[in-house]
Amino acid sequence: MGSGIRYRVERIALALMATAGIVVLLADLLGWLDKLAPGGALPKITLLILSTVTLFLLLEVDRLKVLDHVNTQLSKLDIDAVARDLKQEHYGGVVQVHRHFPEEKFTGLVEAAGREVTILQTWVPNLHWFSSALRKAIVDRRVQVRILLLHPASPVARLRDEALRTVRDPALDEDVKASVERCLSILESIFREVPEGDRARLQVRVYNSLPSVAVYKADEHYLVSSFLHGQLAIDSTQIEIDGGETVMGRGVQKELDMLWRVGCDVDLRDWRASVNTISL
Structure with a gap:
């Protein structure tokens, strides 16, 4: 899968996860969550934490993408040629x-x-x-x-x-x-x-x-x-x-x-x- 397509898929998946967390939060505020899952406080907290982390990752995707650029540039280096040039020099x-x-x-x-x-x-x-x-x-x-x-x-x-x-x-x-x-x-x-x-x-x-x-x-x-x-x-x-x-x-x-x-x-x-x- 190309890097561009992969990042689009990652963004969509992270956006869906963040949206789901926000929906859960709103449902909890409106009292809908208690009706669906009475006494489920722990799952609520867990979902809120996951939503926060997911939102943070969504904002950091571009920065993480830089690591792929570094790997791409390193893969282009001819390590043997560099070593040969240094040896000759x-x-x-x-x-x-x-x-x-x-x-x-x-x-x-x-x-x-x-x-x-x-x-x-x-x-x-x-x-x-x-x-x-x-x-x-x-x-x-x-x-x-x-x-x-x-x-x-x-x-x-x-x-x-x-x-x-x-x-x-x-x-x-x-x-x-x-x-x-x-x-x-x-x-x-x-x-x-x-x-x-x-x-x-x-x-x-x-x-x-x-x-x-x-x-x-x-x-x-x-x-x-x-x-x-x-x-x-x-x-x-x-x-x-x-x-x-x-x-x-x-x-x-x-x-x-x-x-x-x-x-x-x-x-x-x-x-x-x-x-x-x-x-x-």
Whole structure:
């Protein structure tokens, strides 16, 4: 029932009740009520009280109607949109901070991606976690996958080696060059496992530069961490960002785009030969 019809019905009902109370009052004054209901004083009083309350409600219907307008306006608010705007304004798009890289979460993001997956790392220590999800994204949903790795012969690789062994037990030393090459080998396997017509959607580039952050991106969702001394980036705090147009998202995307431009393509049909032809 529409609000206008409902209020008309309420007014009519309240008016009838108030009229009935007034009629009862007049009947009592004229002595008709005693003839109809001898000794019914209590019912008379009850009817008078109800009539007074009803008359008051009749006068207050318009004010009560304001509450419906408030509910109507609240129902028009997009609470999710308001929360999203506040998040972007006050937190720059940051939605969560993880103690370390959330493999299962990122795998889920890759599995849900519909356009793009991009990874910027020196090398990807946890590539085995989501290599299958990357393969399915390329083949099943035609997602563009871009991987940025440090050139294995880059002087930066040696610097990162030194940074990792600064406070770590020598038995835990990471060989950056070998680790990058291991990632390239895994990516070559993915390349060969997807149908030939889908292979162009897997792009790998190597760069010879000092990256500022490690980035794992799926569509408009980012996981960002820093390269700390003595610690892998995936073991560092991960900042989760939702939205490429947020303050944080734009900054991270700018870094991705810059390193992609300076990087050199790797031919995954023979990554060793391809990397060897890239001059530093």
